[in-house]
Amino acid sequence: MNNKEIREFSDAELAAKVVELQREKLNLKIQSRTGQLEKTARVRQVRRDIARCLTEQAARAAKAEVK
Secondary structure: OOHHHHHHOOHHHHHHHHHHHHHHHHHHHHHHHHOOOOOOHHHHHHHHHHHHHHHHHHHHHHHHHHO
């Protein structure tokens, strides 16, 4: 997921995406601990996607606060 895709989400979609990614991160963590994780790079990718979404949420909040 790139920044352009994230900017196109509505506020509700963005919040839902964060929850979905956090759930996926938890599942990946469990798989890693049990030795079932096949794509280790996915953990890093999910973490960064969460950060991108949270950054966009913060930017929108700051923009709304200024108005």
